[in-house]
Amino acid sequence: MNDFSKGIAQEVRQLLSDIGKLRDERRQLQFEIAELMAVRSKFSANGEFQPEWRPPAIEAPPELPPPAIEDVPAAKPGWRVIHKRTERKARTVPKITGPPAPPTPALPEAPRPEAPAWAQWRPNPLLAPTPLAPPSAMSPTPPPRGGLFGPSTPPPK
Numbered sequence: 001m002n003d004f005s006k007g008i009a010q011e012v013r014q015l016l017s018d019i020g021k022l023r024d025e026r027r028q029l030q031f032e033i034a035e036l037m038a039v040r041s042k043f044s045a046n047g048e049f050q051p052e053w054r055p056p057a058i059e060a061p062p063e064l065p066p067p068a069i070e071d072v073p074a075a076k077p078g079w080r081v082i083h084k085r086t087e088r089k090a091r092t093v094p095k096i097t098g099p100p101a102p103p104t105p106a107l108p109e110a111p112r113p114e115a116p117a118w119a120q121w122r123p124n125p126l127l128a129p130t131p132l133a134p135p136s137a138m139s140p141t142p143p144p145r146g147g148l149f150g151p152s153t154p155p156p157k
Helices: 002-042
Strands: none
Touching: none
């Protein structure tokens, strides 16, 4: 049994190396075919290779002399008319202001210097919180809901 498995293993190795050689030969042939097709595409229709060949140039129509400037009417503006601004003089009189500002609210008394820093803090009376409204009497059961296809089915009894 041992000799048989050694013989099989040797044959498998030989077959794998043959397959590798065939694969390399196929890649080489494909490369050569691609090169031959590239050379063939460079040949012209009559079978001669002409690398400097260019398509024939199309002759441009003869140029007409440009019209004289006096003959051309002035073109209208395409977007909008822009008027030149006249220069404005700077204002020398300051703007008249409205009524004087209302007096500022009275400041709280100055903190005592002998008190610690946390004791000197006073809340801003303008930012005092407002008392919350008392909670409204809520019904213990939610209101009945209408279903997508009508009222919901009552639970079984």
